[in-house]
Amino acid sequence: MILCKVLGPVIATEKHPAFARLKLLVVQPIDETGAPSGKSFLAVDRAVQSGEGDTVLVLREGTGIRQLFGLPKEAKLPIRSCIVGVVDAAVVG
Amino acid sequence: MYLGRVVGTVVAERKAEGLGAQKLLLVQPLDHLQKPSGGLEVAVDTVRAGPGDLVFLVGSREAALALEPSFVPVDAAVVGIVDRVAV
Numbered sequence: 001m002i003l004c005k006v007l008g009p010v011i012a013t014e015k016h017p018a019f020a021r022l023k024l025l026v027v028q029p030i031d032e033t034g035a036p037s038g039k040s041f042l043a044v045d046r047a048v049q050s051g052e053g054d055t056v057l058v059l060r061e062g063t064g065i066r067q068l069f070g071l072p073k074e075a076k077l078p079i080r081s082c083i084v085g086v087v088d089a090a091v092v093g
Numbered sequence: 094m095y096l097g098r099v100v101g102t103v104v105a106e107r108k109a110e111g112l113g114a115q116k117l118l119l120v121q122p123l124d125h126l127q128k129p130s131g132g133l134e135v136a137v138d139t140v141r142a143g144p145g146d147l148v149f150l151v152g153s154r155e156a157a158l159a160l161e162p163s164f165v166p167v168d169a170a171v172v173g174i175v176d177r178v179a180v
Contacts, residue, residue, distance in 0.1 A: 007125050008180035010096070010149060014140050015173030016159055024094075024149070024173075026125040026180050040125040042094035042149055052180075062155045078151045078159035078172055081094055 003090060005030050006054045006083075010042060018078050022046055025083065027058055032092045043081040050086050057085035095130075096123040096175065099146045103135050111165045118142060118171055120150065125180045136169035147175040 004027035012024065023045040031037040034055070043058050046069070050056045059065060060081045063073060068084065071077055101119035105112075116138040124130040127147070134150075139159050142148050148171045151159060156170035 008178070010175055011177040011179065012149060012173040012175045015149075016139050016170075018159070019173060026096075026178060028125070039095075039130055042096065044094075062153070062158070076158040076161070078155045078170060079094070080151050080153060080155040 001057050001059050001084065003030050003087060004028055004043070004056050004058045005034070005036075006050050006052050006056055007040060008052045016078060019044065025050065027056065027081075027083070030055070032090070041081060043083050044079055045083040048083055048086050050083050055087040055090070056083045057087055058082070059084045094149055094151050094172070096125070096127065096178065097121060097134070097136070097148050097150050097171070098123055098127070099142050099144050099148055099171070100133070101144055109166050112167070115160070115165060115167070120148065120169070120171065122150075123147075125178065127178065134169050136171050137165065137167045138171045140171060140174055142171050142174055147178075149173045149175055
């Protein structure tokens with residue numbers, strides 16, 4: 001998983017059924033100082049209710065996400081990144 | 094997943110089995126400010142997107158999972174048309 005900052009929501013009416021009722025957010029990977037590190041991307045938030053400005057934990061592995069969603073491993077879920085936690089503190093050293 | 098702008102379509106007569114019925118789009122990946130990020134990609138369409146549309150895509154293995162019913166050899170799929178990015 002990686003640490004990211006939530007930049008804000010993406011609103012999309014027309015989407016693949018797998019994304020129905022899921023919150024879609026733009027997230028920016030950050031380093032240990034909170035500075036941006038790498039390209040922003042999109043992640044869904046199914047259960048942790050994160051919002052703009054939050055530091056979050058992002059899982060980027062489809063099989064893990066299918067299991068998180070309670071689906072069998074072979075289920076067809078075209079989702080690759082999911083916010084799995086809101087970070088209260090990340091301490092280096 | 095990531096944002097992109099549909100810039101065109103791709104037609105290929107000879108292609109791998111499984112790709113046959115799929116509509117292919119030419120997509121410019123974008124960052125959160127909607128600026129180009131990296132090179133053009135060819136993605137399969139699942140939401141009837143067209144040139145000019147702001148979309149979001151899923152890449153890698155999960156792109157194939159966006160398609161029914163059987164395995165399709167793709168590594169990028171357009172899975173939504175974006176109304177607004179509120180960053």
